[in-house]
Amino acid sequence: MTSLRVDAEVAENRDEGGANRRLRLRVPDWPGSAPGQFVMLSPGVRSSVERFDPLLPRPMAVYRVHDGCLEVLYKVTGRGTALLADARSGERVRVVGPLGKGFPESVGKCLLVGGGTGIASLYDLAARDRERSHVLLGARSQRDLMGQEDFAALGVALSIATEDGSTGSSGLVTALLERELETATNATVFACGPTPMMRASAEIAAKHGARCFVSLENPMACGIGVCQGCAAPRANGGYALVCRDGPVFDANEVLWEAMP
Amino acid sequence: MSVDTRVNWGGVALRNPVLTASGTFGYGMEFAPFFDLTRIGGIVAKSLTLEPRIGHPPARIAEVPSGMLNAIGLENVGVDAFLNEKLPALPEGVTVVASVFGTDIESYAEVCKRLAGSRVAALEVNASCPHVKSGGMEFGQNPRVLAELVRATRQAASVPVAIKLSPNVTDIAELARVCEGEGADALSLINTLQVLDVDLKTRRPRLRNTLGGLSGPAILPLALRMVWQASRAVRIPVCGIGGIQSGEDAAKFLLCGATAVQVGTANYTNPRAALDVAEGLEAFAESQGVTRLTDLIGGLETEPA
Numbered sequence: 001m002t003s004l005r006v007d008a009e010v011a012e013n014r015d016e017g018g019a020n021r022r023l024r025l026r027v028p029d030w031p032g033s034a035p036g037q038f039v040m041l042s043p044g045v046r047s048s049v050e051r052f053d054p055l056l057p058r059p060m061a062v063y064r065v066h067d068g069c070l071e072v073l074y075k076v077t078g079r080g081t082a083l084l085a086d087a088r089s090g091e092r093v094r095v096v097g098p099l100g101k102g103f104p105e106s107v108g109k110c111l112l113v114g115g116g117t118g119i120a121s122l123y124d125l126a127a128r129d130r131e132r133s134h135v136l137l138g139a140r141s142q143r144d145l146m147g148q149e150d151f152a153a154l155g156v157a158l159s160i161a162t163e164d165g166s167t168g169s170s171g172l173v174t175a176l177l178e179r180e181l182e183t184a185t186n187a188t189v190f191a192c193g194p195t196p197m198m199r200a201s202a203e204i205a206a207k208h209g210a211r212c213f214v215s216l217e218n219p220m221a222c223g224i225g226v227c228q229g230c231a232a233p234r235a236n237g238g239y240a241l242v243c244r245d246g247p248v249f250d251a252n253e254v255l256w257e258a259m260p
Numbered sequence: 261m262s263v264d265t266r267v268n269w270g271g272v273a274l275r276n277p278v279l280t281a282s283g284t285f286g287y288g289m290e291f292a293p294f295f296d297l298t299r300i301g302g303i304v305a306k307s308l309t310l311e312p313r314i315g316h317p318p319a320r321i322a323e324v325p326s327g328m329l330n331a332i333g334l335e336n337v338g339v340d341a342f343l344n345e346k347l348p349a350l351p352e353g354v355t356v357v358a359s360v361f362g363t364d365i366e367s368y369a370e371v372c373k374r375l376a377g378s379r380v381a382a383l384e385v386n387a388s389c390p391h392v393k394s395g396g397m398e399f400g401q402n403p404r405v406l407a408e409l410v411r412a413t414r415q416a417a418s419v420p421v422a423i424k425l426s427p428n429v430t431d432i433a434e435l436a437r438v439c440e441g442e443g444a445d446a447l448s449l450i451n452t453l454q455v456l457d458v459d460l461k462t463r464r465p466r467l468r469n470t471l472g473g474l475s476g477p478a479i480l481p482l483a484l485r486m487v488w489q490a491s492r493a494v495r496i497p498v499c500g501i502g503g504i505q506s507g508e509d510a511a512k513f514l515l516c517g518a519t520a521v522q523v524g525t526a527n528y529t530n531p532r533a534a535l536d537v538a539e540g541l542e543a544f545a546e547s548q549g550v551t552r553l554t555d556l557i558g559g560l561e562t563e564p565a
C-alpha cells in the first residue's frame with residue numbers, strides 16, 4: 001500500500017464529549033489501509049500563510065474509512081491537537097499515510113484491549129474479525145471513552161471499565177482482560193493504550209499463555225522511518241522504529257523496562 | 261522564460277541546487293512514494309560509520325517552537341550495508357552523496373576508502389554531530405584536528421569531499437579556511453545547534469541524552485549568518501543548511517553565498533519538501549527575471565542603496 005501526501009478537506013470536525021473529537025477528511029485517492037495503520041496529521045489547518053509552530057505533524061490512527069471519509073478520533077491533549085480542533089469544514093489539513101504495519105491475522109478468539117486514545121487503533125480490527133472479537137475498552141470516566149457507540153453498532157462483544165465507575169465496571173480495563181483470559185482458550189490479545197496498560201496486558205497474556213500484540217504510541221517526527229526518533233527498545237537488543245517496524249509489535253519483542 | 265538551474269558544487273554537477281540533509285532523508289528510497297527523486301539536485305544519505313551503529317536510548321526527539329531537538333546517536337546501517345543494500349535500490353538518475361562519520365580519524369578515512377569506486381558522486385564528512393560522545397563535533401571545533409581530518413579523508417576519497425561544519429564554534433571563517441587549505445572541495449553548513457530543554461513536570465531534560473541538536477526554521481537566520489561568513493572567507497563552494505522550508509528560504513542562502521542548499525527537518529513535516537523547495541526556487545528566480553540560478557549566488561547587497 002503506497003502512501004500519499006495530501007492536503008485533505010475537512011468534511012467534519014465534531015465534539016464527541018470530554019476532550020474527544022472526530023475528524024472526517026475527504027481523501028478521494030485514499031488507497032485503503034490495514035487495521036492498525038496510522039497517518040501523520042499536520043498540527044492544525046494549512047492556510048495560505050505558512051505556520052511553523054507547532055512544527056511536527058501528529059501521528060493518529062486511521063480509525064476507519066466511512067461514508068467516503070477518512071475518520072480520526074482524537075483527544076485534545078496539547079497544542080497540536082488543540083489547533084486541530086479549530087479546523088472547520090472546508091479547511092484543509094495535511095495527511096501523510098497510510099503508514100506503518102498493522103495488526104497481523106490471527107485465529108481463534110480476539111481480545112481487543114483499548115485504553116484512552118488507543119481505542120482508536122482498534123475499530124478497524126474489530127470490524128475485520130467481528131465474529132471472533134471481544135472488545136474491552138477502558139477510560140478514566142464515561143466522558144473520556146472514545147467510539148463506544150461505533151463498537152456497539154458493529155455488534156461485537158463489548159465490555160467497558162472506567163476508573164471512576166461512571167459506566168461499565170469500576171476499575172482498570174486490564175482487570176477485564178484478566179477475567180476473560182481465565183476462561184478463554186486459544187485467544188490472541190491486541191492492546192493499544194498507555195504504555196503501563198499495554199505492559200500489563202502483555203504480562204497478563206503471557207501468564208495465560210496467550211499471544212499478545214501491542215500498538216505503541218511513541219512520539220514521532222517523520223512517521224516514515226527516516227528520523228529514527230521513534231525508537232522502541234527491542235527485547236533482543238537494539239531499537240525498532242515504531243513508525244516503520246510497527247506501530248504493532250509482538251509484546252515479547254518489546255523491552256518494556258526500557259520504554260520511555 | 262526558463263531558468264537554468266544547474267550548479268557545480270565542488271566538482272559535482274547538480275541539475276539544481278537542492279539536496280536533502282543527512283539524517284533527514286534516510287537512505288532515499290523512503291521518499292520514493294512521494295516524488296521522483298531524480299528531480300532534485302541530489303540526496304545526502306544518513307551518516308555512515310564503519311560498523312552498524314545502535315543509537316541513543318529514547319526519548320530521542322522533542323518539539324520546540326519552530327524547531328525540534330534530536331539526539332539520535334548516529335544510528336545507521338554501516339557502510340557495507342549501505343553499499344550492498346541501500347545504494348543499489350536508488351534509481352540511476354539520482355545523485356547520491358554519502359555522509360561519513362567516525363570516532364577517530366582512521367575510521368573516518370576507512371569509511372571513505374570503502375566508498376571509493378561506488379556510484380556516490382561526493383562524500384560529505386560529518387565533522388559536526390553535536391551529541392555523540394566521541395567524534396563528531398570535536399573534530400569540527402579544533403582547527404588542528406580538523407586539518408588532519410580533511411587531509412586524511414581527502415586522501416582516502418576518490419570523489420570530491422565536502423566538510424560539514426558545526427555552528428557550535430566561535431569563528432566559522434577560520435575553520436572554513438582550514439578546510440580549504442587542506443584541499444576540501446566544498447563545505448556544508450550548518451549542522452544542528454547544541455541545546456537543552458527541560459520537562460518541568462519531571463524536572464528532567466526532555467531528551468534522554470540530556471543535550472541535543474536544534475534544527476528547523478528557528479535556526480535559519482543563524483545558518484544564513486554562518487554561510488555568509490564562511491563563503492566570504494573561502495573560494496570553495498558552500499552548501500547552505502538550516503531551517504529551509506521554501507524556495508524563498510533557499511534563495512536567501514544563495515544570496516548569502518551558498519552554491520547549493522540542503523533541506524532537512526522540512527522533510528518530516530512534508531515528505532515532498534525537497535521538490536517543493538527546488539520548484540519554489542526556480543519560480544522565485546523566474547519571478548525576478550533571473551535566468552541562471554548561479555546569478556543569485558553571493559548577491560547579498562550590504563551597502564546602502
Ligand SMILES: Cc1cc2nc3c(=O)[nH]c(=O)nc-3n(C[C@H](O)[C@H](O)[C@H](O)COP(=O)(O)OP(=O)(O)OC[C@H]3O[C@@H](n4cnc5c(N)ncnc54)[C@H](O)[C@@H]3O)c2cc1C
Pocket residue numbers: 038043054056057058059060061062072073074075076077078079080081082117118120121216217218219220247323
Ligand atoms: C501510531 C500512533 C497512533 C496514534 N493514534 C492516536 C489516535 O488515534 N487518537 C489520538 O487522540 N491520539 C493518537 N496518538 C497520540 C497522539 O499522537 C498524541 O496525542 C498527539 O501527538 C499529541 O499532540 P499535542 O500537540 O496535542 O500534544 P503536545 O504534548 O503538545 O505534543 C508535543 C509533542 O509530543 C508528541 N506527543 C505528545 N503526546 C504523544 C503521544 N501520546 N503519543 C505520541 N506522541 C505524542 C506530539 O506529537 C508532539 O510532537 C497516536 C500516537 C501514535 C504514535
Ligand SMILES: Cc1cc2nc3c(=O)[nH]c(=O)nc-3n(C[C@H](O)[C@H](O)[C@H](O)COP(=O)(O)O)c2cc1C
Pocket residue numbers: 227228229281282283284306307330332334359386389424450451452474475476477479501502503504522523524525526
Ligand atoms: C533527526 C536528525 C538527524 C540528523 N542526523 C544527521 C546525520 O546523521 N549526519 C549529519 O551530518 N547531520 C544530521 N542531521 C543534521 C541535518 O543534516 C541538518 O544539518 C540540520 O538538521 C539543519 O538543517 P534543518 O534545519 O533543515 O533540519 C540530523 C538532523 C536531524 C533533525
Ligand code: FES
Pocket residue numbers: 219220221222223224225226227228229230231241242243244
Ligand atoms: S518517526 Fe521518524 S523514524 Fe519513526
